[in-house]
Amino acid sequence: MSEPAAQAIHLETTDAVLQRFVGYHIKRTSNAILSDLARVLKPFDLRITTYSALALIIENPGLRQSQLAQVMDVERPNLVVLVDALEQRDLIVRDRVASDRRAYALRATPEGHTVYAAAHDAVVAQDRRLLHGLTDEQRQTLIDLAAVIRSNLEPPKP
Amino acid sequence: MSEPAAQAIHLETTDAVLQRFVGYHIKRTSNAILSDLARVLKPFDLRITTYSALALIIENPGLRQSQLAQVMDVERPNLVVLVDALEQRDLIVRDRVASDRRAYALRATPEGHTVYAAAHDAVVAQDRRLLHGLTDEQRQTLIDLAAVIRSNLEPPKP
DNA sequence: TATTGTTATACTCTATAACTATA
DNA sequence: TATAGTTATAGAGTATAACAATA
Numbered sequence: 001m002s003e004p005a006a007q008a009i010h011l012e013t014t015d016a017v018l019q020r021f022v023g024y025h026i027k028r029t030s031n032a033i034l035s036d037l038a039r040v041l042k043p044f045d046l047r048i049t050t051y052s053a054l055a056l057i058i059e060n061p062g063l064r065q066s067q068l069a070q071v072m073d074v075e076r077p078n079l080v081v082l083v084d085a086l087e088q089r090d091l092i093v094r095d096r097v098a099s100d101r102r103a104y105a106l107r108a109t110p111e112g113h114t115v116y117a118a119a120h121d122a123v124v125a126q127d128r129r130l131l132h133g134l135t136d137e138q139r140q141t142l143i144d145l146a147a148v149i150r151s152n153l154e155p156p157k158p
Numbered sequence: 159m160s161e162p163a164a165q166a167i168h169l170e171t172t173d174a175v176l177q178r179f180v181g182y183h184i185k186r187t188s189n190a191i192l193s194d195l196a197r198v199l200k201p202f203d204l205r206i207t208t209y210s211a212l213a214l215i216i217e218n219p220g221l222r223q224s225q226l227a228q229v230m231d232v233e234r235p236n237l238v239v240l241v242d243a244l245e246q247r248d249l250i251v252r253d254r255v256a257s258d259r260r261a262y263a264l265r266a267t268p269e270g271h272t273v274y275a276a277a278h279d280a281v282v283a284q285d286r287r288l289l290h291g292l293t294d295e296q297r298q299t300l301i302d303l304a305a306v307i308r309s310n311l312e313p314p315k316p
Numbered sequence: 317t318a319t320t321g322t323t324a325t326a327c328t329c330t331a332t333a334a335c336t337a338t339a
Numbered sequence: 340t341a342t343a344g345t346t347a348t349a350g351a352g353t354a355t356a357a358c359a360a361t362a
Contacts, residue, residue, distance in 0.1 A: 015229050017217045018210060021285045022297060023191040029304040030188035033181040036311045049329095052176060059175045066343060071173050075331060080345060102338045102343040127179045130310045138303060139180060145292065145300045146187040152288045153194045207352090224320065233354060238322060260320040260361045 022149070033130060040126045044119040045089070049074070051123070053082055054108065054116050057092055062105040064097070091115055180307070191288060198284045202277040203247070207232070209281070211240055212266065212274050215250055220263040222255070249273055 018024045034048065041051050049072070056071060057063055069079040083106065086092045091112035094104040108116065131139055176182045192206065199209050207230070214229060215221055227237040241264065244250045249270035252262040266274065289297055 015214065017213045021281065022289060022300065023188075023195060023285070025301050025304045026184065026188045026191055029308055030181075030184045032308045032311045033184055037181060055175045056173065064343080074329095076344070077332080077346075078330065100339075100343080102336095104344075123179065127181070130307050131180060132310045133306055134303065141299065142180065142303045143183050145296060146183045148291055149288045150187055150190045152290045153190045205351095222320080232352090234321070235323080235355085236353065258320080258362070262321075 026146075026149075036130070037123070037126060040122050041119060044115055044122070046115070046119055049082055050085055051119055053079075054086060054091060054112060055120070057086075057106045058108045058113065058116050061107050062095075064103045064105060066103075068106065086112070184304075184307075194288070195281070195284060198280050199277060202273055202280070204273070204277055207240055208243055209277055211237075212244060212249060212270060213278070215244075215264045216266045216271065216274050219265050220253075222261045222263060224261070226264065244270070 015024075037048055041047065044051075046054070052072060053068060056068060060067075065079055065083060066076060068083075069076045072079070074082070083092070083094070087094060089111075090109055092106055092108050095107055097103045097105050134142075173182075195206055199205060202209075204212070210230060211226060214226060218225075223237055223241060224234060226241075227234045230237070232240070241250070241252070245252060247269075248267055250264055250266050253265055255261045255263050292300075
């Protein structure tokens with residue numbers, strides 16, 4: 001018996017507690033966008049992180065791993081496996097830097113450019129889709145309000 | 159030598175690629191809020207998930223684990239350890255339900271109410287802090303715009 | 317037969333320490 | 340001595356299968 005009675009709890013209103021906080025709405029929206037984006041990238045055999053890395057390498061040819069890690073805000077050890085994945089699929093190459101033989105310059109292969117172009121189109125389409133019904137001004141308002149929140153949270157480092 | 163030259167890459171503008179997408183801003187904001195919230199809850203020895211569970215149990219006394227899992231959108235096996243943590247700290251109890259001896263009714267202890275009251279105040283303060291400089295109308299606008307995005311992403315289930 | 321809570325398990329993400337080769 | 344990349348590892352968070360008790 002899947003009778004929901006016995007305990008008179010209405011699930012639609014159960015989380016009214018958490019709904020009072022702005023962060024709850026932001027988190028839910030972030031999760032929704034991220035899981036949808038993962039779905040969009042799946043046909044290209046890319047995850048969000050590998051897509052991001054590929055995008056940053058293509059837009060910044062010769063980028064080094066440490067720089068990529070810094071921009072993506074991931075630890076260097078975790079970036080290694082991420083770059084490995086892109087290299088093993090021949091989407092990027094690690095070029096030795098002549099002036100500093102410790103470092104690698106990351107560059108996309110022709111195949112990498114091809115895959116990225118197609119994936120990028122899909123991501124742009126997703127961006128348009130999730131903004132459906134919103135004006136350019138509303139889009140900018142959303143980004144601005146989000147930036148205000150982030151700046152309000154910046155100080156408390158120590 | 160920590161000379162940043164050799165590769166002329168400006169990190170402030172390196173991620174301009176990803177900044178074009180609204181999801182990037184939402185995700186960064188969500189991460190900022192969540193990590194700050196974790197910091198706010200640390201003094202109470204609560205994590206975000208345990209705080210959420212405690213809040214939902216207090217606002218819905220007698221809630222069952224399966225219902226709590228549904229509302230929190232976590233799998234039942236993962237909720238068990240979460241409820242374990244709250245029970246071991248004597249913040250909640252698992253009461254057997256007379257009408258269905260398979261289920262547990264979750265209730266907060268006096269200690270649970272005390273801890274929650276203090277943690278809740280801190281979370282409310284954080285909510286106010288992150289909204290600093292925004293009007294009530296701007297707060298509502300942000301929530302509404304986020305809701306539009308989520309509704310735009312709902313259909314693609316099949 | 318189905319459901320509640322549970323155990324065991326596995327897979328991803330993330331974070332830290334320590335190594336190597338170069339500087 | 341310090342840095343770039345790497346390895347190994349450990350800790351969260353999350354997901355599925357299968358079990359015991361109960362419906």
